[in-house]
Amino acid sequence: MSQTLYIVLAAVLALVVGVVLGRLLAGKARQDHEGDARTKGQQLLADAEAEATRIRDERIQQSKDKFRNLKQEFEQESRRQKQSLDQELTERRASVVEQEQSIKQLSQTTQKQLDQVQRKEKELDTAKERLETQAQQQREKLEAQDEKRKATLDAQLAKLESREQEVETELRDIRQQLTEKISAITSQLEAISGLTAAEAREQLVEGLKNEAQIQASSYIKDVVAQSKLTATKDAKKIVLETIQRTAAEHAIENCVSIFNIESDDVKGKIIGREGRNIRALEAATGVEIIVDDTPEAIIISGFDPVRREVARLSLHLLVKDGRIHPARIEEIVAKTRKNIDEEIVEIGEKTIIDLGIHGLHPELIKMVGRMRFRSSYGQNLLQHSREVANLCATMAAEMGLNVKHAKRAGLLHDIGKVSTEEPELPHAILGMEMAKKYKEHPDVVNAIGAHHDEMEMTAMISPLVQACDAISGSRPGARREMMESYIKRLKQLEETANGFKGVNQCFAIQAGRELRVMVDAENVTDERAAELSYEISQKIEKEMQYPGQIKITVIREMRAVAYAK
Template sequence: MNKIDFWVMLLSDMLSIAVGIYIGRKLLSRLFAQREKDAEVRSAEIIKNAELTAENIKKDRILEAREKYLKLKAEFEEDTNRKKNILITNENKLKQREQQLQQQADQSKRKEAELDQQKAKLDQQQEAIGKRREEAERMRQQQVEALEKIANLTADQARDQLIDALKAEADSRASSYVKSIVEEAKLTATKEAKKVVIETIQRTATEHAIENCVSVFNIESDDIKGKVIGREGRNIRALEAATGVEIIVDDTPEAIIISGFDPVRREIARLSLHRLVQDGRIHPARIEEIVAKTRKNIEDEIVEIGERTVIDLGIHGLHPELIKMIGRMRFRSSYGQNLLQHSREVAKLCATMAAELGLNAKLAKRAGLLHDIGKVWPEEAELPHAVLGMELAKKYKEHPEVCNAIGAHHDEIEMTTLISPIVQVCDAVSGSRPGARREMMESYIRRLKELEELAMNFQGVTKCYAIQAGRELRVMVDAENVSDEKANTLSFDISQKIEKEMQYPGQIKITVIREMRSVAYAK
């Protein structure tokens, strides 16, 4: 390539670059012009749309303001009218009140005038009465002086003698009357047996139950207590959380205390502890596993006990939930008496008594078995157990007579059938028979002391002894101050006071002993 060709090519390249630059600038200027034009069009549209939107918003705000103004105006007018009506009403009431007050004032003036006239008349009558009273007192005094001269006694002495004579006669007549009534009741007892049973059943004293809330788990050695507690107490916390009871590990030798209100939970905790101690592996995971298995076994056992109980008593058609609650009675006690055994006994007594009275023995047996069902309701309730048991029986479609007998056996509701007093008296018989229940020693001794102190407060009593475990009260009286007739009255008065002031199971026999001793010495 020669030099000329080189410069030609260079010149042609430069010319091409210049042409390209020129064409590019033209294209860019057109593009920028087009974009500018488009931007102006879009901005015009945006401004136009904004103006339309602003106009619409302005119209809406104007409409809203107008509506609000109209609404406020209507509310103001309504409030103004209401206050105006209230004012008018109050003005009318005030006018009526003024008229009434004016009328009352006029009446008061008339009454004052009448009272003044009556007062004047009363003053005159009082003066006349005073004169007559003085005259009567003077005549009475003369008569008293004359009687005292005739009888050689003062008025106070005569009055005291008359009162003593009347008291002695009244005591004698009352004692004879009581004795005749008792003898008549004994003679007519056989004929009136059914009536007496039904009437006296309603006056039967009911029991107050003391629940046992503690179980004792015996262990072979105190080393097991450490395993039960676990490291930093984790085992005992896991056991309490799983069973819902309180585990008390103290200085009591070879024993762990299980405390809880629910007897089923205490039994689950006791059996779980027994299995854990036998197994030897005591840790939180194992505790939860054992407690779950034990709870399942106890629930199955509860159902089995309930079914076996209703089969043994020949009771059919009970709801499964009621059968389950009957099984729970096996784990509850009152005064040491097992609740299931007590309910079975009451059911049999009710059936026997209902058959003797010609009533429905099956319904009576059913009511006797279910009468304490409210005591084993697992949830916390504020109702008495009798009323709660009645509600449960109604819930599970029991017979109305059975429901009334359950609710009325502690007099919480009115008795409407003859089965109700039968259940009440059979419950008292089962609880008050010798050996059925136990009381705490302190409360038992306190009751005996109160019984003796109550009898000692009567006049003429020298000694008093509560015997037969508080079933009999023997009262020794002074023979010189207490006659045979008064002894009969005294035994009755003591029995009435015991009924009013004391609570006791069954009945108490009061025996008044009056012994007259005459001693002489031969020299």
């Protein structure tokens, strides 16, 4: 509008200037050109008005066009900003919903863990109350027995004191009478023999000494001969009575566990698409899962009892949960291994409670529980150790030795077999060092270290532990030598592969006919994996003896994991 006004003013100003000029010109030639000047002035005024009108219309149209363009740009910008805000709002709503779901899931997981903790606390409280009740009952029972024994001993002591006084009185009278008789006899003998009392006493003592030596020698010979005749018989009697009183079952553990399922439909879920689930389970547990035509059963094969138990419990949890996939399998296997560690402690505590052993160090309790999953020549190590402990206690009681120390040494004599420290030492010496480390009694320490004659026996219970160990292992059906050598060969097979750089895990499966090696995908390439399988096979051929052939499978698996927040 201001531009239009300027144009109008300019036009008016031009008009005024034109009028003034016209009048000036008219003043000079008013008479001659008055008509022309008027005509020109009118024409000029009309032109100025027309020009002013045209300029005003153009400016107004330009202003309208600019206003229309600005309005369109504003509307487009408004629509664009609205779309951006709508998209951002949608994304934020989706993020909030996802966070709410994550928080809900985390809350559910936390609640489950809290419930588990509370349940375990209740179980611990119940067990603690039960143990305290048992301890209180045992304490009251022992106190009652002590009071009863004390009363009996006091009565017997009073009788003994009374009898002692009576005996002293009788001895005093007898001594006085003997003195009088001896004096009379001595006087008579001196008169008859012509010897003094001192000379007669010397001759009598010398004669009695010779006679006593002859009788003592004869008695000693008779006792020695009788002892030789009865010693073997008595020893056999003690051993046989001990074995009969501590008779135990001898179930030989094998290398196969059976997992029962409700229907054969579950087998497909366990195998997974293209076998990925069963491969993940075998890689995580180190056992071989055999799914064949056996109805409603899956076979778990492996030489290590702990691995088989982990696989069995993991399968049970996976089938119960229904979600079977590789990530879930690894999570369940890790959780099951933790539960097995807790179960080992519970087994150790239950064993020492059953045997009545107190004050055992927590680390030794763990090793006792670990023996449940270890075998020696096919014989379960925990069952063998419990039997040796009972045999030692029974024999120690028969021979009048310390029963508690004997039972303790019998239970701990093979703990060196379940230790991972210094495996190059003999298990007896290693067990002795561990017992000494955890402040066991010196007699117990010596019995553990000497039960295979690897050191001198200095305690009375040491030969006892050695004999009971031999008795437990020599029962018919108790041990199988081939089983022990077979397990040693499989362990050596795994140790051979573990010695190579880049190997994370390795498992001997199919009775030692296949070795599966898991390598680090970041540090081992595909070419190196092929070379590694060849190097392992060559080392096994050079260092080991085995029937048939062994298949070495190197598995290199790359995983990329990221978390969306």
